[in-house]
Amino acid sequence: MATPQSGLEPTQDASGQARRERLKTLREAALHRPVLARHLSDGFNGRWSRRQWVQASLFATIGMLVASIVPGFDGLDTVPAHVQRQSMALTLPPLPLARTQGEQGDSWQVVQVEPGQTLGELFEQMGVPATTMYRILEQPGAKQVLTRLRPGAELGFDLPVNGKLRTFRFDRDDTHRVELSIGEDTITEQVTERPSHVRTVVASGEISSSLYASARKAGLSPAAIATLTDEIFQYDIDFSHTQKGDRFSAVYEQVWREGERIGTGEIAAATFTTGGKTYSGFRFEHDGQVGYYTADGRPLKKAFIRMPIPYARVTSGFSKARKHPVLGRTRRHDGVDYGAGTGTPIHAAGDARVKFIGWKSGYGRTIVLDHGRGYTTLYAHMSRFGKYKRGSSIKQGTVIGYVGSSGLATGPHLHYEFRINGVHRNPLTVTMPPAEPLKGAALAAFQAQTAPALARIRQVEQIMYAKVASAEKAKPAKADSKA
Template identity: 65%
Template sequence: MSQPDHGQARKQRFQERLHVLHDTALHRKLKQHLPAAFNERWTRRHWIHASLFATIGALAATIVPGFSNAIDAPLPSAHSTLALPLPPLPPARRAEVPGDSWQILRVQRGQTLSDLFEVAGVPATVMHRVLDHPGTREALTRLRPGTEIAFDLPVNGQLRTIRFDRDAGHRVELSLQGDQVRERVLERVTTTRTVVASGEIRSSLYASALKAGLSPSAINTMTDEIFKYDIDFSKDVQPGDRFSVVMDETWREGERIDTSKILAATFSTGGKTYTGFRFDRGDKSEYFDLNGRPLKKSFIRMPIPFARLSSTFGSRRHPILGTMRMHKGVDYAAGTGTPIMAAGDARVQFAGTQRGYGNVVILDHGRGYTTLYGHMSRFGKIRTGQRVNQGTVIGYVGSTGMATGPHLHYEFRVNGQHRNPLSVTMPPPEPLKGAELAAFRAQTAPAMARIRGMEELMYADAGKDKPTVTASTATAPAGNKRG
């Protein structure tokens, strides 16, 4: 062998030796980092684990691609739309399109008819056109909170129809067609039933009455019409007082729309029970006690509520003339424009200007009783000879005539003689007599029996365990009526 060949062989053996040493070192290093299970002989448990992992890996390799294919599958192509131009509707056809259709509004407290038309976007000129239609002004100018009014407004924004309830049984639709207003009256069936509601006051009368089933209007009838002359509801009512009411409920299309008609009521406070029964005398309804005496007094002492007494009845120095003169009435100081009410049912004897009284109204109450109201800034909606009810606004406070400031001069006369309005004995109201009294007793007996039956049922165990707030309702046989 030549010398170069021998050197090449030695170099090759050297490299082979290096590879062996490298592999040995790598094997030792790897063995140090591997778990003990791989550095020793495998047991049966190791082989079972390895088989299990291999099986799971095979299943994953089979299933995952399927999911991948499902996810990557392309979605079906979406449908495309194309806007096509349409010819515009003629004006005549547009007027027939309902557009916003019926816009229904409910009257809120303090809202007027003009407010509702403004909310609906209808001009005031259209409102006056509607009010000029016969029979409409009376229904639309006496709106109560909760009353529903609907406006039919097509897309052109012009009012086409207005809808409102003339009364509980009739709905009116007024269609505006050109210069004409066409009326359509729809009859609505109502059902009336008589119920008895009773309650005991714990927190407040209002809360207890609501829980007993009385509506706010029924509560006002009880406090402001029936018992206001006998009970001061701001001072006299105490926890534990009781009340019972027999009333007519009016239902329409499943909705209770009226409970203000109270037929009979009792109120127990301060160890005394007050009663009130509704009865028609002549052409108006009044409330009477159990013996047929009217609950409404003939006169109210103050024609202005919450006014300040600024001058009393009797001799005094006149504030303008400076001389001692008899002051034949009393003065109530109040701001200009404060409403003045009729002290009792009467006929307007005089309404005009009279010497130092300025604008003055004199009312004739019959049986020799008259009242005078002076220094008014303006008159109410009254005229000489007209009949007015107690509480009717006959004028407004002012300072016309001989007056140093706005006030009401009020006089009370009996057969032409002046009496002190603050101390005069007011005449009692006329009680029921004869046939009217007999009819009243026949009418009130069933109502009183219902109240007593309800109270016996509710308060039988009151002495043992008084309820915190007791309320119940009993329904009498229902009667149907229309309108």
């Protein structure tokens, strides 16, 4: 057994040696084999081939896409890691010494009354008990003001840090402020006057669509517009027929307080230009009566108004003979009938005393007014009277009764008669007696008072309408048709 084994050893050693040599040769060849990069770089002459440019562009595009897509994954929800939090106390600014000690002057809170808000709701909102409110209302004059508060009114509450009302403030009127210092047992009142001043201004405008719209745009209040139409110029101008281009001006006073306009006064002077004619009116007090006068001192208020019912329609005129709608026979109609609905107010045609009031046969409910100097007026077929009796003094324009159909009437209307010394006259055409003009010292005082106002109106109108006047002067004159 030993001999054969010893005989194979030389052969195995020779084959193993050969394998080792072969492996060594392959390893040496692999180590010295050129790689792709070296192969590509071999023979590089400083310029890239077309294939190299294509590969480089492809790699660059892929890199840009990866760079733009990868950051988008940053917003993916991740489970928040537990972070330990710590709190830190910050030092706040110290309260003013006056506030900490509750001193007056550093704790006022001013609130405005909202529409529909009551005084009790305001006190509850401020945390003030109702018992304190009732104590305030018991003060002289406080209840009359505080229970009639209008939206926008301001109330002041002096509430220190302890929350107990110390002082309450409100405005008694436009110029007086009341402060109530509230103690445990008593309340002390202090009234201070709020300074105000008056400015005299001129409002002027030209009608473009309507008088009301143009006057409001010029700054006049609705009350001032009513004064123009219903008091100053009601006898001379028919405002239902005003037209585009008519002009108006008014001098009036404004009351200012602390930079805020709190009210307006009466119109001191006014002008109205229509149909090429200018009317003027100036406010003046004479013998205890305030009225408006023309520039020469004649009252604008006429002795009578022609229509006891403004803007009413005439249903039957003044006639010597007509067929009575109820009796059916021909008879005189010594007045004018105005058709209006039942309950329409009837106004006194002039200043007068009540001569008769009551039922007057076919006239029904009737009032007869005596205006003096032989003038009387009659108002018939009323539904009811005003609160007057025989001998009562009545001013022009006062409502003396209401339209009805009492007596011999087929429907609701007013029968109106105008008499001079007992003779019936047509109230639509009769010449009304002129009012007495100012004379002597009264006229001199009137002219001295009204001259500055008239000068201001002329100054404003010259500035506002200078361009219009220049354009009118530049128009060529019309040739005479007879030439």
